[in-house]
Amino acid sequence: DQQVKQNSPSLSVQEGRISILNCDYTNSMFDYFLWYKKYPAEGPTFLISISSIKDKNEDGRFTVFLNKSAKHLSLHIVPSQPGDSAVYFCAASGLVNTGKLIFGQGTTLQVKP
């Protein structure tokens, strides 16, 4: 019972273009969502987050959109850069305020020069 799903295992985009990474969730109790970026042989690094009371949060080239009715969020990276090539994990929290993060399985982004 995967509560957070990233249905695209991989994505390839050209440098300078927009990258859109998607994430779906099933549990309506989730109230906070995060995106992490992970390079090989390193730990996940926090990228950006959004509370369920918002529908958009922007930080530089990164924007996260939340559609609560569809239980869907997306991460937009624009413009994409080769250094953005990594695995991106979507995570959700809010279950009984435990601090427990539920992760998706990740999407590997490749940005081609």
Place this chain on the structure above:
Amino acid sequence: DTAVSQTPKYLVTQMGNDKSIKCEQNLGHDTMYWYKQDSKKFLKIMFSYNNKELIINETVPNRFSPKSPDKAHLNLHINSLELGDSAVYFCASSLAGEETQYFGPGTRLLVL
């Protein structure tokens, strides 16, 4: 000035052995976590501690025993290692009540 550190980075051992992984954070956080990333790349929480008190204990075999000597350290001891324990183990930390967790570099465990 590493924020969350783990030792060792790699661990290769035989089935049946007992091993420990150490984690330390210098962020001043009071909550620490252990996650396991399996062969399918899913990151799943195993334990969390807040100020040395166990908060989350997922369905993990009791061969796994976390120990928190102080709020800056959370170690993971694994008894009687099995092949299925092979995975990458990540430590993380956060401030209580805050959602953002900061991860260590991971410990790659291979059980032969």
